[in-house]
Amino acid sequence: MAVADLEQRLDPQGEPTGDPPSLDEDELLRIYRAMAATRRVDERCMKLQRQGRIGFYGASTGEEAAAVGSAAALDEEDWVFPALRQGGVMLYRGWSLEKWFHHLFGNEEAAEKGRSMPCHFSDRDVNQVSWSSCMATQLPHAVGMAYAADYQGDDTVAAAYLGDGATSEGDFHTAMNFAGVWDAPVVFICNNNHWAISVPSEKQTASETFAQKAEAYGFEGHRVDGNDVLAMYEATREAVEKARRGEGPTMIEAVTYRIRGHSTSDDPSRYRDEEEVEDWRRKDPLHRYQKYLVMQDVAAPDDFEAIHEEIEAEIEEALAAAEEGSPPDLESTVEDVYDEVPPHLADQMAALKNQLEE
Amino acid sequence: MPEMTLVDSVNDALHTAMDEDDRVVVMGEDVGVNGGVFRATEGLHDSYGEERVIDTPLAEAGIVGTALGMAMYGLRPVPEIQFMDFIYPGFDQIVNEIAKLRYRSGDQYEAPMVIRTPYGGGIRGGHYHSQSSEAYFTHTPGLKIVVPSTPQDTKGLLLSAIEDPDPVMFLEPKRVYRAVSDDVPEGHYTEPIGEARLAREGEDVTLIAYGAMHHVAMEAAERAADEGVSCEVVDLRTLVPFDRETLEESVTKTGRAVIVQEAPRTAGFAAELSAFLHEECILHMIAPVQRVTGLDTPFPYTLEEEYLPTPTRVLDAIDETLTY
Ligand SMILES: Cc1ncc(C[n+]2csc(CCOP(=O)(O)OP(=O)(O)O)c2C)c(N)n1
Ligand SMILES: [Mg+2]
Numbered sequence A: 001m002a003v004a005d006l007e008q009r010l011d012p013q014g015e016p017t018g019d020p021p022s023l024d025e026d027e028l029l030r031i032y033r034a035m036a037a038t039r040r041v042d043e044r045c046m047k048l049q050r051q052g053r054i055g056f057y058g059a060s061t062g063e064e065a066a067a068v069g070s071a072a073a074l075d076e077e078d079w080v081f082p083a084l085r086q087g088g089v090m091l092y093r094g095w096s097l098e099k100w101f102h103h104l105f106g107n108e109e110a111a112e113k114g115r116s117m118p119c120h121f122s123d124r125d126v127n128q129v130s131w132s133s134c135m136a137t138q139l140p141h142a143v144g145m146a147y148a149a150d151y152q153g154d155d156t157v158a159a160a161y162l163g164d165g166a167t168s169e170g171d172f173h174t175a176m177n178f179a180g181v182w183d184a185p186v187v188f189i190c191n192n193n194h195w196a197i198s199v200p201s202e203k204q205t206a207s208e209t210f211a212q213k214a215e216a217y218g219f220e221g222h223r224v225d226g227n228d229v230l231a232m233y234e235a236t237r238e239a240v241e242k243a244r245r246g247e248g249p250t251m252i253e254a255v256t257y258r259i260r261g262h263s264t265s266d267d268p269s270r271y272r273d274e275e276e277v278e279d280w281r282r283k284d285p286l287h288r289y290q291k292y293l294v295m296q297d298v299a300a301p302d303d304f305e306a307i308h309e310e311i312e313a314e315i316e317e318a319l320a321a322a323e324e325g326s327p328p329d330l331e332s333t334v335e336d337v338y339d340e341v342p343p344h345l346a347d348q349m350a351a352l353k354n355q356l357e358e
Numbered sequence B: 001m002p003e004m005t006l007v008d009s010v011n012d013a014l015h016t017a018m019d020e021d022d023r024v025v026v027m028g029e030d031v032g033v034n035g036g037v038f039r040a041t042e043g044l045h046d047s048y049g050e051e052r053v054i055d056t057p058l059a060e061a062g063i064v065g066t067a068l069g070m071a072m073y074g075l076r077p078v079p080e081i082q083f084m085d086f087i088y089p090g091f092d093q094i095v096n097e098i099a100k101l102r103y104r105s106g107d108q109y110e111a112p113m114v115i116r117t118p119y120g121g122g123i124r125g126g127h128y129h130s131q132s133s134e135a136y137f138t139h140t141p142g143l144k145i146v147v148p149s150t151p152q153d154t155k156g157l158l159l160s161a162i163e164d165p166d167p168v169m170f171l172e173p174k175r176v177y178r179a180v181s182d183d184v185p186e187g188h189y190t191e192p193i194g195e196a197r198l199a200r201e202g203e204d205v206t207l208i209a210y211g212a213m214h215h216v217a218m219e220a221a222e223r224a225a226d227e228g229v230s231c232e233v234v235d236l237r238t239l240v241p242f243d244r245e246t247l248e249e250s251v252t253k254t255g256r257a258v259i260v261q262e263a264p265r266t267a268g269f270a271a272e273l274s275a276f277l278h279e280e281c282i283l284h285m286i287a288p289v290q291r292v293t294g295l296d297t298p299f300p301y302t303l304e305e306e307y308l309p310t311p312t313r314v315l316d317a318i319d320e321t322l323t324y
Helices: A025-050 A064-072 A087-092 A097-104 A138-151 A170-182 A229-244 A274-281 A285-295 A301-323 A330-334 A343-357 B006-020 B044-048 B060-072 B088-098 B134-138 B151-163 B212-226 B244-254 B269-284 B311-322
Strands: A079-081 A158-163 A186-192 A220-225 A250-255 B003-005 B024-028 B053-055 B076-080 B114-119 B144-146 B168-173 B181-183 B197-200 B205-209 B231-235 B238-240 B257-264 B290-294
Touching: A025 A064, A025 A087, A025 A097, A025 A229, A025 A285, A025 A301, A064 A087, A064 A158, A064 A186, A064 A229, A064 A250, A064 A285, A079 A138, A087 A097, A097 A301, A138 A158, A138 A170, A138 A186, A170 A186, A186 A229, A220 A229, A229 A250, A229 A285, A285 A301, A330 A343, A343 B311, B003 B006, B003 B151, B006 B024, B006 B044, B006 B076, B006 B151, B006 B168, B024 B060, B044 B053, B060 B076, B060 B088, B088 B134, B114 B151, B134 B144, B134 B168, B134 B238, B134 B269, B144 B151, B151 B168, B151 B181, B197 B212, B205 B212, B205 B244, B205 B311, B212 B231, B212 B257, B212 B311, B231 B244, B244 B257, B244 B269, B257 B269, B257 B311, B269 B290, B290 B311
Parallel strands: A079 A158, A158 A186, A186 A250, A220 A250, B024 B053, B024 B076, B076 B114, B114 B168, B144 B168, B205 B231, B205 B257, B257 B290
Antiparallel strands: B003 B181, B144 B238, B197 B231
């Protein structure tokens, strides 16, 4: 079987190929800004982790186009079910950096109240559902949510993100099957970044592509250059429009690369060649997009510097604010397990407080 | 005897088992080339090759389910689940298939395999890298559940588990993977499954714990001694089947017991132990059994130290039994 062509809008030099994008200049710049912010926030957070100020971080360096390009194709009321590397989706959707850092510090001010490990970004304000760490579990939820939206006559679409590794879990296949059978308005966006921690994607699947899995479930799969933000945007836009028209799910395989280690706990030199990483560094999604923006006269080279400085300033400000945050109240530990704190939990907390006060 | 950390002892046991018996295969996520995310399988891929040290697709049901097929056909698989928190996609395979195979086939087939998994909190892992969910499995007939607390026991128990004809879940206290070390015998060496270890003799109260909490119990015993209270400490080592004799003997002697578990309180394994002690030793008991446990909440992130049992909380419980 022939491998499906890689869908592209920009060649590696940033030259447009095919139709021009359906985006105006403001939108093009908003996309750039979110990508650049993702890159810089990641860099800052890696540093914070090395300094011991946060416990863990999983960067999405190299995968900014896959996140932001797809996010730009969603409406505000669409729901996002993220995986580990969708911070860029949050940033595109206007999530505040202050909340980002509150979350990383485990502060009570965080949307999740300091209960989750770093990089579990979520906020109802931007319709981004909490991710659980457990691979692929979010995918059936996205399908159910999409079904419910359809049932209630809303034209909300679910964007369900996952990694290449997550396609091996049963929940992925279950979700794909339900989505196909129900014609649910959901778009599966799979970042094939070639690695699941130390396991290369060839060891996850014997399929030629991840996109072709969709075919078996009765809907279209597209293999898209995940480092080409415009291709990601267009492919997602088409899939979202199709879902909104009631024509069912689509899967998008974003072919990209995890430039850094899996997380700050990982040492990729144990299992992969630096050469492979270098090859992919040359396909940097930000550089490619910058070239395009300059060629199209949307931005001058100096404009990027100004944008980056603005972002850096915002990061420092947000970080400073989050550093003033506080840890959650002891009592909050037993809250939100249920709608109301049941008597046995209230007793456990009372006993614990007694002991800690002694 | 070389001194080793607990995770090195796991590694040493796996090397020993694979060296001795080519039916032993190791499988799981990142266990091969990378040597495991905690380095428990370090060096195995180099020594025994990818046919025996398998980097599997990311699917726990697949890992334990295919391991069962291998076990049926005569291999001795040792699947790793990267974190106990991620075992649930394989839960159906473990509970309905692996645990019940011998029984439901009328002993025609068996499932000799060891599911290794790091468990427990104290590493800033939040809800999904900290769980201590042994109770789901202790409640499942057909599984043996082993939880070592020291490097020496780790090797001996893991080798016993691999030799055992029944499926064993081997829960590794990751919080102390590198925090404890002791002398571990070289080469083949086993410790019996089903026997507790009397880690400290005492007269006034018996502290019972397993895994990472054993070290909390030991520290509490040390501090209690400073206050003139003599604690006996039992390191349970095996949860199913647990060592009834040792517990009965100890509590008959001391008349008091404190059980420490980091899992949530309700229906945790401490409840089973407490019921047993009340059933068997009630006439010797001076005070009801005390439990020191995690809270009945998901595992928190920022407030994990508040959630987890501490020596101070154990001392309070000891005090409760002494002043009853
Ligand atoms: C059910 C489950 N099993 C194992 C893990 C441990 N784990 C965390 S991330 C990861 C690899 C994920 O790879 P992929 O889906 O490709 O996403 P990527 O990290 O590359 O973005 C693994 C095995 C987990 N989080 N959940
Ligand atoms: Mg991946």
